[in-house]
Amino acid sequence: MTDQPFDVERIRKDFPILSRELPGGRSLTYLDSGNSSQKPRQVVEAMREHLEAHYANVGRALHTLGSEATEAYEDARDKVAAFVSAPSRDEIVFTKNASEALNLVAYSFGNPVNTDERFRLGPGDRIVISEMEHHSNIVPWQLLAQRTGAELRWFGVTDEGRLDISGLEELIDERTKIVSIALQSNVLGTINSTSPIVGRAREVGALVALDASQAVPHMPVDVTETGADFIAFTGHKMCGPTGIGVLWARAELLEAMPPFLGGGEMIELVTMESSTYAPAPAKFEAGTPPIVEAVGLGAACDYLSSIGMAAIKRHERELTAYALDALAEVPGLRLIGPRIPIARGATLSFTLKGIHPHDVGQILDDEFGIAVRVGHHCARPLHLRFGIPATTRASLYLYNTTDEIDALVRGLHHVQKVFG
Template sequence: MTAVTIPEGMPQYGDVPRFDVERVRADFPILGREVYGEKLVYLDSANTSQKPQQVIEAMALHYAYHNANVARSVHALGAEATAAYDNARAKVAAFINAPSANEVIFTKNATEALNIVANSIGGQLKPGDEVVISEMEHHSNIVPWQLICERTGATLRWFGLTEHGRLDESNLDELVNERTKIVSLVHTSNILGTINATARITARVREVGALLMLDCSQTVPHRGFDVVDYDVDFIAFTGHKMLGPTGIGVLWGREELLNAMPPFLGGGSMIETVKMTGTTYAKAPARFEAGTPPIAEAVGLGAAVDYLNSIGMEAIAWHEKELTAYALDALSTVEGLKIYGPKVPVGRGATISFTLGQIHPHDVGQVLDSLGVQVRVGHHCAKPACDRFGVPALTRASFYLYTTTAEIDALVRGLDQAKRMFS
């Protein structure tokens, strides 16, 4: 794969080999197109990442030559499709250092993964029990818990945010207590870019005997994640933010917990046996994969994992750290621009949200779009975080392994143009 060939003598990020960004970009057909006659500058990877040709081809080849349903047929195509699906699960398990591939549940996205835990674990809550989240969560890690607490009578509590966009842990011991049954937090904020240091929280969760779930949708694609090292009980992430296709996400959970949880959806393939008088359920992962699963999407996700591994997650993380430092400096030159979240490239990801004076983010986004610069505007499915800082919406630029400093320069020029147009 040409994208990961490192030319001899290429400089390094410390002990980590630096990859050739231009060779990486050559693997992404969409990055060569224009928008409104302008070269495409894609700075919306926190929303969805672009896809390399290797992922596109892997899915096309599956549909062209191996298409069949899985775990149902004894014919050759069925066996090939099942093997491909199982192979993808094994790749994902290895990518996050899961002790067993049986702990990897394929879902349609991270939202479904979070809902599975909220409904299966949360459905067993009762009045007096407590669930803890935070003010920086994506709506997919707020609304399911609100619904469950309304249904069961449990209480929902949350960490607040500091002025710098970090979790306020000042009341950790009071917030996470003997009544707490599960703490579900975002690991890397999709709106503030904050990477949450979870060690103190994990220690407190273990002390009170609660469970810990992390939304890793903005972590796994950029730095990888080790479920053993982080001592978590569940994580959720999604394929389309890590070079894979839409329509597939991942729930990882400890195998003993998954096998003790009631299923979320009922139907084909998730059963042990069915009688008119009752049903018994299969063990994980089948227990949580009712119906025909996202087979080709799993193949595509497996190809995305291969691609990321071939470059190296450490190299990707260092590349993004350099980009973030560069962007923070470059954006500081734009008069009237205010960044929300950490102002330094330490403890933050490659996502930067900001306001530009009194110009509405939607107007900023339209100006940038006319110049070919693609960013996201709005509340980013994190409205409580916007409320915390008293803003209705933010403009967000987010970077990935294919982003260049030249694209950040294009963003700054576009913001300067927006200032001139609305001043």
């Protein structure tokens, strides 16, 4: 961590793509980091250097390159563990993305090979999620309910875009085995308080999972302080590469969980009749892992830590307050999510009266070089909750500025004139 003043212009220089000129001479205004963040030079160089000088497969070779690659891969695990304050590096499992991490957890429930009572799931048992979830935290639980006959239930969302926990004690009851919610919504920007949910889950003996894909890149996250049992997040939203995600889980739970994928490196002993498995995290990392991607994720952790996650959170909170005020001045704009910068992140989803979000995004890109995301953002049930098919989403990050928010507002006024 660092106590240096937050210098967004210096930070922007670390991201070569932000100075790119788009076709037609347009400059790039990138407001789509909730989808995938841009990559600093430090991450790109770390991956390039590994490929050029140290690349080999990991855990398989005794030669110099194999040893260097294995050391780099495991060093990345150490960096990720430190980044989220995990008690042990062995609680960090590398996956393909957060979706795979959540599927891994869901696979462990109701699995007949798992005799641990905490993971026993069948008819009469309950799974609890929320209406604001990304599809990655809905579909795996739907599939689990279909496999086991368990009942899927969910928290609603208030008109203000907050999690409705008014029926907490009825929703999470003695039949509940797992609760899985987003730490921060990818549409609403809402940051959910975990303490009441974790507290109730503990009362009834349920486990708790958090989708932290929109939280870990933007604020300090201490996995133990959340009180959760499982936390999933992804590399490409936190200045790292695609193709790598993370599951953190308490060590005793990883020990109890069965392997998710079978193959090389996750085994202890294999015969033609049966196999025994390596301890976690190797048990969950079958086959050749995302080696270079892990190196890049480790470099991303270094980069973000050098700036300071608390400083990034402060910068984004200031941007969010500025953006909320600026967007409020746009006629016909309906913000979907909290209207105050309290317990919310820098994700702003909205509609413009009478104009389809796809048209909004197309004009912003074609005429102003402003990259936003349009659609239901893999959260269709949430959009149905608000009676809309899609939204335009501007998602901000450490490299964004108030000037870019002003550009967005000017662009939205232009869109309205086009359709006026």
